[in-house]
Amino acid sequence: TQTEKYYLVFTEWVKLVQKVDDNDPMILAFIKQLIDKGVISSTDGLIEFLRASLELSVFSFKESDPTGEVFTSIDAIIKLIIKLFIMGEYKEYSRKQFLNLALSVVMMVFSDDHEKEENTFNERPYFRLFSNLLCEWQILSGHQFIKVKNVDTRKELIEFEEEFYNIIAKFLHTIQPIAFPGFSFAWITLISHRMFLPIMLRLENKSGWKSLTNLLIDLIKFMEQYTDKNSIPDAISVVYKGALRVFLGISNDVPEYLIENHYELMNYLPPTYLQLKNVILGAIPKKMMIPNPYDPDLSMENIESCQQQPNIFYNPVNDLKTLKKPVDNYLRIPSNSLLRIIIASLFKDVYERKNGIGYEHLMVDSKLIRAIILHVGIEVGIENERTSSSAVFNTKSSYYSLLFNLINNDTTTIELKYQIIHTIIEQLRYPNIQTYWFNFVIINLFVSDEWSDGNKKQEIQELILRNILERIIVNKPHCWGIIVLVMSLLKSSEVDLLSYSFIKEIPEVENMFQQM
Amino acid sequence: SSTIDHSLTIGADLSSMLHSLGLPRDNKRHRILDTFQSPWAETSRSEVQPRFFIPSSFSNISNVLQCNTTPPTFNNIELDQQRVALFQDETLFYLFYKHPGTVIQELTYLELRKRNWRFHKILKTWLTKDPMMEPIVAADGFSERGSYVFFDPQRWEKCQREFILFYNAIM
Amino acid sequence: ELSSRVALQLESSLLNCPDSLDADTPFLFQKPLSLNHPTSIFFPSEP
Structure with missing residues (x-):
């Protein structure tokens, strides 16, 4: 059959690449014959040839002696794809389309195999295929593709580099664990691959960050889907540990990525993953020396970096949609009617199942709350630069009163109060203007006598302390801004933590605060 | 609840995880993702080749290992034996460890023995007597205690050790 | 709930999880x- 003929041709290729060097003239002659003799001169021929070769490679992996060279055919097919990608002077399509075509064939064979094999599906050959593609690209792209003799081709490849990684990211997004659970562990290993993740983090103009965030959100969504209050499957626990290690690697190598993308990651991170949350929010800019947060004499007013606006990669204002106008109008001139519009928009019409600590469903739109609060934080930073600190570090400012009134309003449910305070405390990170201002907000919310009644004050204080405790009773790392807040509360003459009934009621908690 | 895996909520002490990532090394911050073997320590059982580039000036050096072909090969026993005899110890160790199961491993073994090195079958390292000190043979004649120079392939250097050498452990 | x-x-994915050898650079x-x-069985067999 035609397929068997393709098998024969591919087998010759596998033998050849084991016998001669990468740039041996025979390699080029073989590929030229492939094209001249019509094996891959048409798109259909190319698709069928690649499909047959890949099926044969996967088959040979499954049949190989596990202690032997199990990947020879897989290694050979990637070498062929890379050679065709470089050498092919295609009339019908561009190099980019060729790569998409080749990877689409891989997708077809992969999804077919995953579907058919069910629990006996073996992810390793497909992992190796993508891993090799990344490695071969690395070898090829060294020193601006210096190995490529043809000047035009070399120039085209240099321009294509960014797109190459985003195409890989797109295909990885397609085969994410929620869609292909049988490929989950290989997938996590691929998105953190040494020839992928560090490059996506450092592509020029952060051009890999959007795709990378999508992939990390795919990972978080997958974990969240199976993180249930009652039980966590062992495999998901293993996935989580791998994810935690990957985030630690990112935090070490490129903390700026976590600093500028924390907003989107928080939108999807399960609220119970407190340590992972602290790893993400605890990222500190590489060059920054941060003062000791336990220093009793520390004052953010005297810290220069507390005047700086933190960078953000994706502006939350994009998520405000119809709310942008009412929020911005309120920040200009506060009014109750605007407040009511804003509060009404924060409730969802169907509840969202979200395992939190002490709750399982959300009636409020936690993403929208996060967008509003971060938008206010950004506006504060701008105002602070434009006018002065006194314009924003002022409980009469519209920025503070928006947050205060969102919490104080009678239509605000306890859940909404919790989510608002929860999200404000998320902004307490490394020394920057947002950490400084939200610290100011929390302290004033805590001691304010403007609450509509005494009970509400206690309620708010309890919510604040609860959110702080959640973040600091977990194993390290702890966020710099939260430690500073705790120290501020402990030092404040207006606050006597041990006098509050909701603390005295629970001996462990009372004891904890006594320790502090 | 009791069954939940608390390492997801209150987390775990990260020092061992950080250690498995090679953090913190000295106070400088090292990039770790460029040589990231795998998301899990358990599946990171070997080093992985990082991104690197071979300048063209490095790829066409002639006479490497006294060989007139580039890249070098050892395919002629008589010739090879003469060449091997000219190499310094470290070069012999390099060829021995880097090219297992080949003719050159055998040739370097023979040459190192000629130079009074002996391969320890259990330690899988080469050792030779410390010329400064005569070992003391045990009464039963199966072993001796003395000072020896070992070649450590992990640290790639020779180091002197007091040692009890059992004669059946070396070849 | 996690369907069976x-x-x-x-x-099966966890069992087949690729390790660092799978991820290493290919050399055909x-x-x-x-x-x-x-050579002797006592000699190192991996580079």
């Missing part, structure tokens, strides 16, 4: 420095 089908697929052909030769 997904749970099994996840298990390397001009051998020296011909293969049976």
